[in-house]
Amino acid sequence: MNTAGCSAIQASHAAPENSCDVLIIGGGPGGSTTAAFLAQKGWRVTLLEKEHHPRFHIGESLLPLNMPLLERLGVRDEVARIGLLKLAAEFNCEGYEPATYYFANAMRKTYPSAYEVRRSEFDNLLLRNSQKKGAQVHEGVKVTNVESRPGQTSLISAVDEKGQPHLWGARVVVDASGRDTFFANRQKMKQRNPQHNSAAIFGHFEGAVRRLGKDEGNISVYWFKHGWYWMIPLRDGAMSVGAVCWPYYLKSRKKSVDEFFMDTLTLNPLVAERLKNARLMAPAMATGNFSYQADRMSGDGWLIVGDAFAFIDPVFSSGVFLAMNSAELAAGAIDDALCTGDLSAKSLGRHEKKIRRGLKTFSWFIYRVTTPALRKMLMSPHNVFRVEEAILSLLSADIFGKTPIRFPLFVFKIVYYIASIISWRESLVSYRQRHRAWHSKLDFVWKSDAARQEERTG
Numbered sequence: 297m298n299t300a301g302c303s304a305i306q307a308s309h310a311a312p313e314n315s316c317d318v319l320i321i322g323g324g325p326g327g328s329t330t331a332a333f334l335a336q337k338g339w340r341v342t343l344l345e346k347e348h349h350p351r352f353h354i355g356e357s358l359l360p361l362n363m364p365l366l367e368r369l370g371v372r373d374e375v376a377r378i379g380l381l382k383l384a385a386e387f388n389c390e391g392y393e394p395a396t397y398y399f400a401n402a403m404r405k406t407y408p409s410a411y412e413v414r415r416s417e418f419d420n421l422l423l424r425n426s427q428k429k430g431a432q433v434h435e436g437v438k439v440t441n442v443e444s445r446p447g448q449t450s451l452i453s454a455v456d457e458k459g460q461p462h463l464w465g466a467r468v469v470v471d472a473s474g475r476d477t478f479f480a481n482r483q484k485m486k487q488r489n490p491q492h493n494s495a496a497i498f499g500h501f502e503g504a505v506r507r508l509g510k511d512e513g514n515i516s517v518y519w520f521k522h523g524w525y526w527m528i529p530l531r532d533g534a535m536s537v538g539a540v541c542w543p544y545y546l547k548s549r550k551k552s553v554d555e556f557f558m559d560t561l562t563l564n565p566l567v568a569e570r571l572k573n574a575r576l577m578a579p580a581m582a583t584g585n586f587s588y589q590a591d592r593m594s595g596d597g598w599l600i601v602g603d604a605f606a607f608i609d610p611v612f613s614s615g616v617f618l619a620m621n622s623a624e625l626a627a628g629a630i631d632d633a634l635c636t637g638d639l640s641a642k643s644l645g646r647h648e649k650k651i652r653r654g655l656k657t658f659s660w661f662i663y664r665v666t667t668p669a670l671r672k673m674l675m676s677p678h679n680v681f682r683v684e685e686a687i688l689s690l691l692s693a694d695i696f697g698k699t700p701i702r703f704p705l706f707v708f709k710i711v712y713y714i715a716s717i718i719s720w721r722e723s724l725v726s727y728r729q730r731h732r733a734w735h736s737k738l739d740f741v742w743k744s745d746a747a748r749q750e751e752r753t754g
């Protein structure tokens with residue numbers, strides 16, 4: 297970036313009180329990362345967050361490619377202090393030995409670990425980092441409307457907790473509102489993915505059986521007949537446990553959410569065993585978990601990052617990385633756009649193809665994760681044609697760089713299709729189950745993350 301040139305542009309836009317170069321809606325990992333990188337460049341950044349940090353958020357497992365990003369943000373050591381070191385992802389299925397994928401064996405050996413984090417601490421740390429870098433952060437302020445005015449600053453309306461209205465002017469607006477999908481909803485451009493129609497029910501436990509030694513921080517994934525479970529150990533001894541299920545199963549709930557959750561966790565004996573002496577620490581929560589993508593990632597004077605643009609099933613723990621990665625790319629695009637004065641959709645969304653490609657790479661695996669063929673292949677890893685290393689690179693989120701995973705992943709897909717044909721009976725049953733889910737409406741689901749506090753049942 298030409299700093300001198302940019303300073304001149306910034307100075308010429310010195311503005312009244314509630315105006316800024318970039319206004320960000322939402323202070324999750326996506327919003328805070330965008331804010332930190334742009335404030336660091338000297339732009340006047342305002343971030344509005346409707347809640348107060350630290351606040352609860354689900355999604356505690358980070359991926360190895362988060363680590364260099366955290367370094368670039370200057371917070372890696374702080375994250376190490378709140379996190380539990382994660383060296384592998386472990387898959388479990390009855391009748392098989394656990395398959396433990398150590399990140400150190402990925403194609404690129406540079407990123408052998410990640411962390412499990414409490415999101416209240418992690419998100420708070422990222423938000424405070426953006427403040428330290430110069431971003432103006434206002435918590436308890438909810439954005440209610442954005443008026444885009446081509447050729448002029450956008451007008452952003454917000455309301456605080458006392459009901460007081462506020463108005464900001466900004467040259468660029470970033471939607472980082474997560475699954476609230478502020479822009480995509482308002483512009484009616486949110487496309488639900490009917491092929492991956494699931495929902496999650498989750499909670500934190502104390503007293504769950506943990507893995508020992510270097511494996512203590514590994515995420516465990518289990519399958520059961522209505523979906524899959526995660527177990528994510530946290531540094532303070534708690535265990536985050538969740539079940540991602542097909543809607544028809546959740547619709548069958550006749551009991552309280554807590555009871556239904558506890559019953560669900562008994563459906564796999566391996567999970568039940570680890571939770572035998574465990575206690576749910578707070579009421580269970582649920583969220584509609586279906587995948588979606590917005591039609592566009594940018595417009596004149598605005599763009600979208602993180603979950604506000606797209607959400608895919610969390611089985612590979614990709615969400616936080618995808619949000620922060622898209623935020624870093626967005627910050628680069630915004631910086632250049634502000635420097636050149638070209639705030640067009642094309643200029644702000646120059647990285648859209650890259651983001652979509654990454655989502656597509658993950659999605660192929662994620663949409664098939666409950667199929668018998670993929671399950672068997674994940675449970676019996678082989679490194680022929682470096683397939684196992686490539687899967688590890690995928691599990692590490694090393695899919696955007698120059699790592700040569702394309703060919704091995706192609707081989708994996710061919711083997712998958714052959715395996716599906718060989719075990720066609722099982723595949724057909726699984727296909728019918730998924731197909732039923734595609735046509736199952738999720739409207740019943742116990743609202744979204746945004747309403748999770750109300751989700752709690754006494």
Ligand SMILES: Cc1cc2nc3c(=O)[nH]c(=O)nc-3n(C[C@H](O)[C@H](O)[C@H](O)COP(=O)(O)OP(=O)(O)OC[C@H]3O[C@@H](n4cnc5c(N)ncnc54)[C@H](O)[C@@H]3O)c2cc1C
Pocket residue numbers: 321322323324325326327344345346347353354355356357358359437438439440472473474475476478496498538583585601602603604610612613614615616617619
């Ligand atoms: C069941 C489940 C399990 C998951 N597990 C994992 C996991 O293990 N690992 C992982 O990496 N990811 C996981 N994820 C995904 C991960 O949580 C998200 O991808 C990640 O939080 C996205 O970050 P974000 O900044 O885009 O959105 P968010 O983190 O949701 O942040 C959005 C912020 O915007 C604020 N906001 C919304 N609307 C407004 C408004 N109008 N005005 C002001 N503020 C607003 C919200 O309060 C929120 O703080 C999981 C998701 C689910 C649903």
